[in-house]
Amino acid sequence: MEDRELMYLAENARQKSYSPYSKFKVGAALLTKDGKIYEGANIENSSFPLTVCAERVAFFKAISEGEKEFEKIAISGSGDNFCFPCGACRQVMSEFCGKDFVIILEKGKEIKRFSLDELLPYSFKLDK
């Protein structure tokens, strides 16, 4: 699937955001290696720290359906700039994805892609 197509799905998912507190909507569309798509939107709570980002909603939907291999994720935020995934979401991605997992972002009509390794080098691993 083309990056642009996946981004349309992320934009669409963004409409389902529940964000009455920040009023910042985020949508994500996650593509598995075998071509399935899981969408997510940020879900806020009046107890603010309970908020879950769009990316993690998409990942947890996929993981809880048994998915194990991921190719790329498109993220669309309601601001004017690229909506980079937060540190917590990068760490969650690193749990389930390799260094070559691709993160697609948009700014207006411009689309950029990054590898997970670029956005989170030296991620935490529980090596005992």
Ligand code: THU
């Ligand atoms: N948010 C996401 O959904 N993904 C990100 O990568 C960054 C932030 C959400 C959380 C919160 O609902 C709103 O954006 C403002 O922080």
